[in-house]
Amino acid sequence: MSLDWLSAPCVQPDAAMAEAARAHQLQLTKPPGSLGQLEVLAIQLASLQRTPKPSVDRVWISVFAGDHGVADEGVSAFPQVVTGEMVRNFASGGAAISVLARALEANLEVVNLGTVNDPGEIPGVRRAIIAPSTANFCLAPAMTPAQFEAALTVGAESVQAAKAAGAQLFIGGEMGIANTTAAAAVASALLDEPPSCLAGAGTGLNAEGIRHKVSVLERALALHAGADTALERLRCLGGFEIAALAGAYVAAAQAGLPVLVDGFITTTAAMVAVAFQPDVRPWLLFAHRSKEHGHARVLQALAAEPVIDLGLRLGEASGAAAAVPLLRLACALHNGMATFEQAGVSNA
Numbered sequence: 001m002s003l004d005w006l007s008a009p010c011v012q013p014d015a016a017m018a019e020a021a022r023a024h025q026l027q028l029t030k031p032p033g034s035l036g037q038l039e040v041l042a043i044q045l046a047s048l049q050r051t052p053k054p055s056v057d058r059v060w061i062s063v064f065a066g067d068h069g070v071a072d073e074g075v076s077a078f079p080q081v082v083t084g085e086m087v088r089n090f091a092s093g094g095a096a097i098s099v100l101a102r103a104l105e106a107n108l109e110v111v112n113l114g115t116v117n118d119p120g121e122i123p124g125v126r127r128a129i130i131a132p133s134t135a136n137f138c139l140a141p142a143m144t145p146a147q148f149e150a151a152l153t154v155g156a157e158s159v160q161a162a163k164a165a166g167a168q169l170f171i172g173g174e175m176g177i178a179n180t181t182a183a184a185a186v187a188s189a190l191l192d193e194p195p196s197c198l199a200g201a202g203t204g205l206n207a208e209g210i211r212h213k214v215s216v217l218e219r220a221l222a223l224h225a226g227a228d229t230a231l232e233r234l235r236c237l238g239g240f241e242i243a244a245l246a247g248a249y250v251a252a253a254q255a256g257l258p259v260l261v262d263g264f265i266t267t268t269a270a271m272v273a274v275a276f277q278p279d280v281r282p283w284l285l286f287a288h289r290s291k292e293h294g295h296a297r298v299l300q301a302l303a304a305e306p307v308i309d310l311g312l313r314l315g316e317a318s319g320a321a322a323a324v325p326l327l328r329l330a331c332a333l334h335n336g337m338a339t340f341e342q343a344g345v346s347n348a
Contacts, residue, residue, distance in 0.1 A: 173317025200293025
């Protein structure tokens, strides 16, 4: 197994198409800029999709699930068995993202990378088992090099499937008890900021629980202080699902497939992808500002302006799915509004 594919060049957005879309927006029957971010999104999508009529009718959602050894440190309000149970819930249609995917008529892929409570073979779940869990990163690197390579590659495989299915937009989601702890560790290491700036309530910790979480993160960051690249920090401090997301984002940019990034954990994965491959950044649109404590800081680091802010913190790609209708409306407005000339309206 090799990670050479990670260094392959990304597709470059179509600058001429962006300029044409921007000029088109100026001719529509509205004051310039009056539709705000809806105009920006339409222009971005036109450039990324290389078309004057962008569309996000065909959406692919991959939810990556994996357990974390750091759960042994008592950093979550929920027991670790929940990860495997939620994999089953995703597949049976009862989870929030399952409902949202149906409402959007999106393709929902569930990928099991390894859970301590293995639900076994389930229709609709892709088994890509790496191990029952990552290692406790307070004691050792979260992933071996082989496990890390496998997780990144699983993400790329999901993008390949999305592209083959004709998807116009890729959304990555995650599930894994203790994964806000892993994301906070990775973000803290990448930003060189104390974990108190990044760690939040996760599944519902109280103030004392958050303080304990910070102390766990401090131990882990001290242990892995020698990790000196974005990928090595992700390997030592991340999770299978976070690595899969990072791999998916790089692969999407290489394949020319726009990405809508979800919340704190997925944005942290995006930060790793961009740190490794800066040309990934133009392919990332950001869905929402999570209520999870560290998300605003990670968004700031990526100069990202999210579409919505609804106080969400569920994960699963739920925030990204909730933002899709606004992207669809942005495209509908761009493609369907009359120009001043067509409508016979004076353009002062």
